[in-house]
Structures are given as C-alpha cells and as structure tokens.
Amino acid sequence: MLRPDFAKCGGLVPVIAQEAQTGEVLMLAYMNEAAWDKTIETGEAHYYSRSRNTLWHKGGTSGHVQKVHTIRLDCDADTVLIQVTQMGGAACHTGRKSCFYREIDGDAVRECSPMVFDPKEVYGK
Amino acid sequence: MLRPDFAKCGGLVPVIAQEAQTGEVLMLAYMNEAAWDKTIETGEAHYYSRSRNTLWHKGGTSGHVQKVHTIRLDCDADTVLIQVTQMGGAACHTGRKSCFYREIDGDAVRECSPMVFDPKEVYGK
Numbered sequence: 001m002l003r004p005d006f007a008k009c010g011g012l013v014p015v016i017a018q019e020a021q022t023g024e025v026l027m028l029a030y031m032n033e034a035a036w037d038k039t040i041e042t043g044e045a046h047y048y049s050r051s052r053n054t055l056w057h058k059g060g061t062s063g064h065v066q067k068v069h070t071i072r073l074d075c076d077a078d079t080v081l082i083q084v085t086q087m088g089g090a091a092c093h094t095g096r097k098s099c100f101y102r103e104i105d106g107d108a109v110r111e112c113s114p115m116v117f118d119p120k121e122v123y124g125k
Numbered sequence: 126m127l128r129p130d131f132a133k134c135g136g137l138v139p140v141i142a143q144e145a146q147t148g149e150v151l152m153l154a155y156m157n158e159a160a161w162d163k164t165i166e167t168g169e170a171h172y173y174s175r176s177r178n179t180l181w182h183k184g185g186t187s188g189h190v191q192k193v194h195t196i197r198l199d200c201d202a203d204t205v206l207i208q209v210t211q212m213g214g215a216a217c218h219t220g221r222k223s224c225f226y227r228e229i230d231g232d233a234v235r236e237c238s239p240m241v242f243d244p245k246e247v248y249g250k
Contacts (some may be wrong), residue, residue, distance in 0.1 A: 014139050023149065070237075075218065079225075099204075104126070104198070
C-alpha cells in the first residue's frame with residue numbers, strides 16, 4: 001500500500017486537512033507512522049503533536065473529531081492531503097472554523113473565518 | 126505587518142497553495158523570509174527550494190507562475206495558505222493540475238487530478 005516517505009522527512013510528514021464539503025483548508029498538522037496507521041485504521045484523523053511529543057487523536061477529548069473521506073499523497077510522497085468532515089464545525093483551538101483565520105490586507109489583518117465555539121466552554125478555563 | 130514566525134521554524138515555513146477559483150489544493154512548498162518578501166512584493170509565489178537550496182520563483186522559467194490573490198496565516202503563525210491563479214493550469218512538475226494526484230483507495234491507488242501538459246514539452250528532455 002502507498003505510504004508517505006517518513007524516512008525522508010525525519011519521521012514526520014505535513015498533513016493538510018481540507019473540509020470535504022466546501023474545500024476550505026482547515027489546518028496543517030503532522031503525522032508520524034503511528035498516526036498514519038491509526039488514521040487509516042479508524043477513519044478519524046490522528047496526528048503527532050510536536051509540542052507534546054505524543055500521538056494526538058484530534059477531537060478525542062472534545063468530540064470534535066475529523067472523519068476522513070479521502071487521503072491523497074503528493075508527487076514526492078512527503079505531504080498528505082486529507083478531506084474531512086469536521087465534527088463540531090471548527091478545527092482551530094481558538095474556536096474558529098479554520099486555523100487560517102488571518103488574512104493579510106496590505107498593512108492590516110482581516111479576520112476571514114467565523115468563530116464557531118467559545119474555547120473556554122470546550123476546553124475549560 | 127503580520128509575518129510568519131520564521132525563527133520558530135528554523136527559517137522555513139510550509140506554504141499551502143490553493144486554487145482561488147475552485148478551492149483545489151495544488152501543492153505544498155516552503156518559504157524562507159526572502160521568498161515571503163518577494164511574494165509580497167511581486168504578487169507571484171516564490172518559494173525556497175530545499176533540494177536546490179535557493180530562492181525559487183515558481184514558473185519563472187516555464188511561465189507557469191502563480192498569481193497570488195490572498196495570503197493567510199494560521200493560529201500559530203507557522204503555516205501559510207495562499208490562494209492563487211495557476212498560470213498554465215498545472216502546479217505539478219509531472220504535468221498534473223495538482224501535486225496531490227494519488228488517492229488511496231483501499232490497497233489500490235487512484236489518479237484523481239488531470240494531466241494538463243506533457244512535462245517533456247515544458248521542461249525539455
């Protein structure tokens with residue numbers, strides 16, 4: 001079965017999560033081999049948390065998991081694109097739909113992704 | 126002006142290029158500060174080529190440049206999303222529209238992005 005070239009990337013490949021229904025890019029995170037295998041096995045996105053150095057089942061605590069529809073590999077097999085349904089409607093820990101919520105507009109910054117939930121209510125204080 | 130946190134990422138940030146018109150994800154590449162500045166200055170995507178260790182004006186030779194419509198930063202300021210018009214219709218050096226042209230389908234692989242040009246004709250032998 002086709003797999004990313006983890007060895008080439010020092011064990012971690014970047015993964016783009018795109019909303020299956022709209023094409024909106026939600027976030028970028030990283031997978032190691034264990035996260036890749038868990039994603040394939042469960043149909044829910046698993047990543048490797050570089051800050052916590054651990055396998056990360058996205059939404060595993062809050063219920064805001066990502067149901068995986070398609071998995072694509074790029075020409076160099078060093079980047080993954082997954083198309084997902086984002087449960088809860090927001091991928092970003094700030095409560096916004098997309099992590100890419102800041103758009104550069106000349107010298108200003110424009111917010112370009114809606115607030116879906118209050119992070120205090122989902123993650124506690 | 127808002128900028129990626131290059132220092133945090135060892136000087137290079139991943140950049141997702143998405144087709145502005147369709148939302149299709151075309152490729153992932155990397156920018157250093159010089160590539161970022163050139164992109165802002167010219168309105169055409171510039172990357173840092175990790176294989177050639179040099180600034181890379183995407184399509185600078187073939188004419189298949191990427192005209193940048195929007196530039197977005199993620200919540201951690203360590204990933205960039207650009208929405209572009211891909212001149213020539215294909216982002217991938219294989220001649221396919223998207224670098225993400227291989228979709229995993231159980232144990233098989235399905236091609237999921239059209240061939241737009243013959244790379245031999247664009248890049249020579």
